[in-house]
Amino acid sequence: NSGSGWLSFYKPVKGAVIEKGDNSYGMHRVEIVAAKSGAHLGHVFNDAPGGKRRYCINATVLEFVPRDKLKK
Structure with a gap:
């Protein structure tokens, strides 16, 4: 339980996500998007x-x- 109210995981399925910089709302975060669909x-x-x-x-x-x- 991360205490954030959002579902949280320690790692994604290998190859399933792409990380992108996100500077929205006046902060720097790392967005994750689906590798297949974006x-x-x-x-x-x-x-x-x-x-x-x-x-x-x-x-x-x-x-x-x-x-x-x-x-499998």
Whole structure:
């Protein structure tokens, strides 16, 4: 629980996202977009425990797939 109210993860699926600089709203952030479509997914921050990155993702872009249904 990141305490931010947003879904947060420690790392994306390899090759699934592209990071882009985002200077909107008078601040510098790193936006993440879908590698295939370019759709906005959220932002990544360097404030996770242990100095790790926190990927803050908009819930509307996610689709839950049970582990037993994942393609290998």
